[in-house]
Amino acid sequence: MLGSSKFCNSNGSNYSKRYPMAPNPRVAKAFRAMKVLGISEEKVKPILKNLLKLYDKNWELIEEENYRALADAIFDQEEAQVTEQKKNTDRGVMDEEARVHEEPERPLKRLRLRYQEGHVSPSVGNSSPRLGGTSLRQPKVEEAELPETCPQQQSQDMTDLSQSNMENVRAGSHPLSPQPLIRNKGKQAVSHKPLSIQERFEPSQPDSVSPPIRLKEKGKEPLSPQIAQRDKRAFSERTPHAVHLREPNVDRGIVLLMKQQTHSSHALIKPKDEPVTDDMPQPIAVIHPEPLSKGNSSNENGSIREHDGFEPLVSQSVHGEDRNVAGPASSRERRTNCELVSIVDKSPANLEIASSPSGDVKISLTCNSALGRPDFRMPSIDTVLKMVEDKCLRSYKVLDPNFSVMKLMKDMCDCFLELGTESANESQETIDVTPAIDLSKQSNGLDALGARGMTFGPSNGSVDTQCAAEASESQIPRLPPSSSGMDDWTKANKDNTENSCEIDEEKEQTNLVHANSHSLVVVEQRQLALHDVNDIAKGQEKVLISLVNEVNNECLPSFRYIPQNVVFHNANVNFSLAQIGENCCLTCFGNCLSSSAPCACAHETGGDFAYTLEGLVKEDFLEECISMSRDPQKHNLFYCKECPLERSKKDDIIEPCKGHLVRKFIKECWWKCGCSKQCGNRVVQRGINCNLQVCRIPEGKGWGLRTLEDLPKGAFVCEYVGEILTNAELYKRISQSPSSEEHAYPVLLDANWGSEGVLKDEEALCLDATYYGNVARFINHRCFDSNLVEIPVEVETPDHHYYHLAFFTTRKVEALEELTWDYGIDFDDHDHPVKAFKCQCGSEFCRNIKRSSKRLV
Numbered sequence: 132m133l134g135s136s137k138f139c140n141s142n143g144s145n146y147s148k149r150y151p152m153a154p155n156p157r158v159a160k161a162f163r164a165m166k167v168l169g170i171s172e173e174k175v176k177p178i179l180k181n182l183l184k185l186y187d188k189n190w191e192l193i194e195e196e197n198y199r200a201l202a203d204a205i206f207d208q209e210e211a212q213v214t215e216q217k218k219n220t221d222r223g224v225m226d227e228e229a230r231v232h233e234e235p236e237r238p239l240k241r242l243r244l245r246y247q248e249g250h251v252s253p254s255v256g257n258s259s260p261r262l263g264g265t266s267l268r269q270p271k272v273e274e275a276e277l278p279e280t281c282p283q284q285q286s287q288d289m290t291d292l293s294q295s296n297m298e299n300v301r302a303g304s305h306p307l308s309p310q311p312l313i314r315n316k317g318k319q320a321v322s323h324k325p326l327s328i329q330e331r332f333e334p335s336q337p338d339s340v341s342p343p344i345r346l347k348e349k350g351k352e353p354l355s356p357q358i359a360q361r362d363k364r365a366f367s368e369r370t371p372h373a374v375h376l377r378e379p380n381v382d383r384g385i386v387l388l389m390k391q392q393t394h395s396s397h398a399l400i401k402p403k404d405e406p407v408t409d410d411m412p413q414p415i416a417v418i419h420p421e422p423l424s425k426g427n428s429s430n431e432n433g434s435i436r437e438h439d440g441f442e443p444l445v446s447q448s449v450h451g452e453d454r455n456v457a458g459p460a461s462s463r464e465r466r467t468n469c470e471l472v473s474i475v476d477k478s479p480a481n482l483e484i485a486s487s488p489s490g491d492v493k494i495s496l497t498c499n500s501a502l503g504r505p506d507f508r509m510p511s512i513d514t515v516l517k518m519v520e521d522k523c524l525r526s527y528k529v530l531d532p533n534f535s536v537m538k539l540m541k542d543m544c545d546c547f548l549e550l551g552t553e554s555a556n557e558s559q560e561t562i563d564v565t566p567a568i569d570l571s572k573q574s575n576g577l578d579a580l581g582a583r584g585m586t587f588g589p590s591n592g593s594v595d596t597q598c599a600a601e602a603s604e605s606q607i608p609r610l611p612p613s614s615s616g617m618d619d620w621t622k623a624n625k626d627n628t629e630n631s632c633e634i635d636e637e638k639e640q641t642n643l644v645h646a647n648s649h650s651l652v653v654v655e656q657r658q659l660a661l662h663d664v665n666d667i668a669k670g671q672e673k674v675l676i677s678l679v680n681e682v683n684n685e686c687l688p689s690f691r692y693i694p695q696n697v698v699f700h701n702a703n704v705n706f707s708l709a710q711i712g713e714n715c716c717l718t719c720f721g722n723c724l725s726s727s728a729p730c731a732c733a734h735e736t737g738g739d740f741a742y743t744l745e746g747l748v749k750e751d752f753l754e755e756c757i758s759m760s761r762d763p764q765k766h767n768l769f770y771c772k773e774c775p776l777e778r779s780k781k782d783d784i785i786e787p788c789k790g791h792l793v794r795k796f797i798k799e800c801w802w803k804c805g806c807s808k809q810c811g812n813r814v815v816q817r818g819i820n821c822n823l824q825v826c827r828i829p830e831g832k833g834w835g836l837r838t839l840e841d842l843p844k845g846a847f848v849c850e851y852v853g854e855i856l857t858n859a860e861l862y863k864r865i866s867q868s869p870s871s872e873e874h875a876y877p878v879l880l881d882a883n884w885g886s887e888g889v890l891k892d893e894e895a896l897c898l899d900a901t902y903y904g905n906v907a908r909f910i911n912h913r914c915f916d917s918n919l920v921e922i923p924v925e926v927e928t929p930d931h932h933y934y935h936l937a938f939f940t941t942r943k944v945e946a947l948e949e950l951t952w953d954y955g956i957d958f959d960d961h962d963h964p965v966k967a968f969k970c971q972c973g974s975e976f977c978r979n980i981k982r983s984s985k986r987l988v
């Protein structure tokens with residue numbers, strides 16, 4: 132309940148008397164709030180009235196931050212009166228600095244200071260004299276750190292200004308001549324008129340001494356019409372110099388602006404018109420992490436806070452000794468000559484760094500009400516702030532005599548540009564997977580172009596220490612536990628454009644984790660990428676892989692192109708590199724294929740190499756592989772005692788193993804061998820070498836892959852690349868997938884299961900190219916007489932749990948022929964987690980058709 136005293140003004144008069152009607156409770160509350168600050172009702176009333184008028188009765192603006200606007204307006208008026216009085220008594224104008232120090236802090240001011248202190252970045256805050264730190268020193272400003280000019284960008288910026296801001300400009304406009312602008316990370320100084328350091332930092336004239344930058348008091352200026360006008364003028368001074376730098380493809384901007392030196396005849400560029408307001412720190416940087424759509428400068432209440440762009444929510448000033456390189460101590464009050472200015476209506480959040488050459492620094496973050504807008508993406512500001520904090524602020528010891536505001540500003544711009552660049556790259560590129568073992572970097576590695584290897588490696592500490600360092604030199608792509616591919620994948624919105632078929636992806640981000648043997652995990656945020664019709668691999672392969680659709684308007688399914696396998700989190704692909712050394716052909720030399728005695732790698736293929744000198748798979752080896760594929764029953768089938776596949780189904784009763792082919796492996800030489808990187812026993816690891824094209828297949832098979840050149844029999848085409856998963860992981864994935872048809876891209880790595888006892892779940896691996904894959908994910912199935920055959924290829928490890936699955940031609944293939952392989956599907960197995968499709972392979976031996984006709988009969 133409200134006591135009567137709360138309704139009394141300082142004179143004891145009662146509201147009910149003053150207001151015959153019941154007093155507006157908001158008015159009463161305002162009076163009460165001011166009373167707490169020791170301000171009488173009498174004083175409050177006229178100002179409140181004015182404010183209500185000014186804010187068009189928008190009480191929220193008056194009430195916010197505990198009636199800050201009201202209190203500020205009252206203090207401003209008081210200040211104006213005091214100044215007037217002082218003038219009248221002919222005591223001269225007191226320097227504002229002195230006044231600030233002499234004035235006891237009024238209650239609200241103290242409150243505000245505390246508030247501001249609490250929000251200041253720690254590094255700067257710590258240096259604050261208020262917080263017991265030492266004074267900031269005069270920053271050393273180097274010529275090289277001074278910014279460039281860019282008149283075009285100025286004009287660009289002008290067009291970027293919102294209508295309301297333009298009105299501000301018009302209201303108090305005093306256009307200034309073009310100023311040097313910060314560009315190109317602020318490194319080089321390019322001005323219309325080259326200026327010497329002296330010109331930039333000549334001492335101020337005594338009468339132009341401005342007060343030291345003090346804590347910015349939000350809401351202080353624009354509360355009275357005059358003050359509002361002053362703020363407009365301040366804005367007008369800035370806008371002509373604002374430059375809105377935009378990163379290509381990045382919807383964010385940095386607005387850079389040179390602040391004109393206004394007080395001194397030795398100013399950087401002499402002002403012709405308006406002086407700069409003395410009492411506000413001059414922002415040197417305002418970062419716009421995410422500009423919003425044009426033309427909306429209102430906050431959610433529909434009101435426009437014109438000054439928000441210049442008045443930081445948080446700020447800190449630190450006073451320092453004078454360390455001016457070019458002038459005496461009096462120059463401490465001068466301001467730095469450059470600033471970055473926000474365009475309020477476009478930016479939901481601004482980061483400002485303001486300083487004076489005397490070392491006063493203000494860092495502020497302003498978040499306006501645009502935060503609630505759907506197009507506002509908060510993570511970016513977090514990222515920006517964190518980066519700025521880490522890279523700039525923490526690394527700056529502001530007490531360091533070498534501290535330079537210009538350097539700080541430059542670093543900050545660098546951070547921001549870096550972020551912008553990263554973002555631009557993200558939006559353009561497909562996934563960038565660093566090979567786990569970058570063979571090209573090894574001492575006797577492969578040729579730079581061709582060197583490839585599997586991208587898995589030690590991750591659970593089971594790696595021999597001798598080799599761990601080698602392995603950990605590069606990162607091992609692993610998918611994070613949280614990323615189940617399917618879970619993380621957002622189906623792309625499809626958008627057809629005239630000459631391209633692009634995935635207009637949602638802003639979904641998927642993580643790819645690179646882990647190394649030290650379990651260092653780096654999570655990379657990647658956005659889905661557009662497919663480039665000229666090269667869906669986007670330069671990740673040695674050759675371009677183009678894309679055409681001459682059949683319909685459909686676009687490629689959403690996936691990320693990876694040139695090498697990546698490890699999904701549970702897959703156990705650890706192996707001991709040391710073991711490889713033991714059996715490896717350390718003594719081989721040059722090209723193993725032309726050596727008189729085959730090296731140890733040939734043991735795997737019966738003492739003879741699988742490749743010809745031309746790099747083709749030898750006829751007999753190839754034919755055996757083809758035969759295995761076409762007629763598995765004629766070959767060695769292995770039946771597990773307890774099949775990991777059946778186990779993965781998680782049925783109550785584990786069904787008997789259906790059998791696995793015991794396949795023939797090719798073992799390639801690699802960097803541990805003594806041979807050269809041109810050794811002919813290195814084929815698959817060199818990657819795709821022929822001209823391939825992803826194209827739409829008319830016969831209802833969706834997309835397919837074709838060759839654009841004639842290929843001889845036994846030629847390597849590509850390997851099947853995807854995520855390395857355990858079968859358990861795959862089954863889980865499939866069961867969680869809305870449609871098993873979506874999951875049409877797994878292949879089992881069971882070629883060596885027969886040589887094992889009971890396989891552990893984590894040893895039963897497969898490749899899934901649904902979400903991450905290479906060009907092989909487009910190869911369609913053909914029963915029996917396909918023109919490709921898959922051959923297991925061992926490169927890095929004798930551990931046959933993991934291997935490369937490589938495709939070689941089964942015959943001569945002509946240019947433009949579709950490439951196919953026999954998936955080995957049993958079309959009668961309705962128990963299989965991946966639903967079989969209705970085969971359209973067109974082969975006269977189609978197993979699907981046969982079965983249908985049998986049934987009909």
Ligand SMILES: C[S@@+](CC[C@H](N)C(=O)[O-])C[C@H]1O[C@@H](n2cnc3c(N)ncnc32)[C@H](O)[C@@H]1O
Pocket residue numbers: 688831832833834835872875876907908909910911912913968969970971972973
């Ligand atoms: C590895 S993908 C091949 C690329 C796929 N066509 C696409 O558009 O992305 C396998 C899927 O392609 C389709 N497919 C492959 N071979 C097929 C065939 N012979 N007949 C019908 N559909 C086939 C099936 O939908 C199958 O699940």
